[in-house]
Amino acid sequence: MNQGKTIFAQVMDFxxxxxxxxxxxxxHGNSRVRSFSCFDQYLCMAFAQLTYRDSLRDIECCLRAMDKKLYHSGFRGKVSRSTLADANENRDWRIYRDxxxxxxxxxRELYQHEDFGLMLDETVYALDSSTIDLCLSVFPWAHFRRAKGAIKMHTLLDLHGNIPSFIHITDGKVHDVNVLDVLxxxxxxxxxxxxGYLDYKRLFAIxxxxxxxxxxxxxxxxLRRLYSKPVDKDLGLRCDQTVVFTGYYAQKRxxxxxxxxxxHDTDKNLHLTLLSNHFSLPAFxxxxxxxxxxxxxLFFKWIKQHLRIKTFFGTSENAVKTQIWIAISVYILVAIMKKRLKIDLNLYTILQILSLTLFEKIELFQLLTNSGYRKEEPDICNQLKLFGS
Structure with missing residues (x-):
């Protein structure tokens, strides 16, 4: 008789x-699929992300060790490394992107009121890319340099809650500024x-x-200065000017x-020259x-350390993109769970706890809060009494 849900099943409730x-x-992800569905594929790959598995054999070994608990955790298909490899190879990665x-x-709806240090009415995004190095002989499609392969993960991060709102995966040769065309x-x-994103025509489009x-x-x-405003140099500011570009093509674009x-950043002894089209905000x-x-x-550093996006379970472009998008979805899923359960722990701590307890049968809220909360179990009517009344 099964009493209660596993932690993995409770996470998947979200x-x-x-x-x-x-x-x-x-x-058409499940077209001509008999037993190992796309959801089974997702569960296997999510398990690998949450428990830091390193290979398909590792995933298969660990899941088969928990064979009696897999059904009640949502698995319906038989776990096999060859079946999982085929699924990653052939099933469209866009399923997991969507x-x-x-x-x-x-x-983003849950985290839209999160504070990131500045009280602004506007939504604020940070745009950058991160390069993931690959072996060119193993990943021949990931063009980067003559003897080196790589892919780039172009990310637009919503600073309210540090939630990625846009991600575009390309090979390493694509320059960062090109992502502004599809942003x-x-x-x-x-x-x-x-x-790296200073491009006159693309900035004018924004x-x-x-x-x-x-x-x-x-x-x-x-640049040519038109006029200046006074600044408080005690704050590190050196100038606040209205300018125009001087080059012919720059002015045209x-x-x-x-x-x-x-x-001037005194902590890092760094001089910065910033350009903006926002004239109403204070210079500081x-x-x-x-x-x-x-x-x-910090987001790129975090996901590279705590998600499996540097070591891949397949070598095709489809398998790599599938793994990256599933890793991102797992990160977002845990962030949603954290917000809905109102957990005060950071994501790192939550992932560490989940990595050791996925197949335990305990209340998820109790596990993450270390409280004495218990869900009341209904009386079992067919339970025999040892002593009669």
């Missing part, structure tokens, strides 16, 4: 199963970027949305005025917005 079926049907977008939408621009939002940007200028950027702010707030861009660097 999984949008009905919407996932629509994603599967959209790309799933991740559904979870991202839900998570969905939100009216009134602020996009904070490093100098300005015409209309949306705002804060980007670091390059050392050879030619970005004909409007810009705001130039120079800031613009500088603080760029400082908050560091959150996306």
């Amino acid at each position: 999984f949008p199963k009905h919407q996932f079926r629509r994603c599967v049907d959209r790309y 799933l991740a977008h559904l979870l991202i939408k839900e998570a 969905p621009t939100e009216i009134g939002a602020i996009y904070v970027m490093d100098r 300005d015409q949305t209309p949306a705002f940007f804060v980007v670091r200028a390059k050392s050879n950027t030619s 970005y004909p409007e005025k810009l705001r130039k702010i120079k800031y 707030t613009i500088a603080e917005l760029y400082r908050c861009r560091w959150q996306i660097e």
Whole structure:
């Protein structure tokens, strides 16, 4: 007799199963599938992410050791490394991309009022990319350099809750600035970027949305000052100027005025020159917005350390993208669970606890809060009494 749910099953209670079926049907994921469905594939890959498995053999060995608990955790198909490898190889990775977008939408609604250090009415995004190195002989499709392969994960991070709102995966040769061509621009939002995204035509497209940007200028950027505003140098500010580009092509591609702010970071002894089309915010707030861009660097560092996106279970482009999108969806799913259960622990601690307790039968809230909370179990009518009354 089964009493209670496993931790894994309770985590999957936050999984949008009905919407996932629509994603599967959209790309015919379960077409001609007899036993190992797309949901079984997702459960196996989610298990690998949550328990830090390193290979398909590792996944198979650990899950078969828990064979008697798999059915009550949601598994319906037989777990086999060859079957999982075939699923990762052949089932469309866009199924899991669409799933991740559904979870991202839900998570952003939950975290939209989270504070990131600046009280602003606008939505603030940080845009950057992270390179994942691959062996070119094993992943010949991942073009990067002559003797080196890689893929890039271009990410737009919503600083309210550090939720990725847009992710675009390309090979390593694609320059960062090209992602601005496919980036969905939100009216009134602020996009904070490093100098790799300084492209006059693409920035002007953001300005015409209309949306705002804060980007670091390059050392050879030619500008002409129109007028200046006074600044408080005690805050690290050096100038706040209204400028225009001086080059012929630069003026043609970005004909409007810009705001130039120079800031000295005393902690790092770093001089920054920032360009923005936002003229109503204080200059120090613009500088603080760029400082908050560091959150996306921490996000990349975190997911590379705690999710399986550096070692892959397959070598094809489909298998790699499937694993990355499932890893992202697991990250978002845990973030949703954390918010809905109102857990005070950080995501790192939650993942560490889950990695050791996935097949334990204990209340998830009790496990993560270490409280004495217990769910009342109903009386079992067919339980025999040892002593009669």
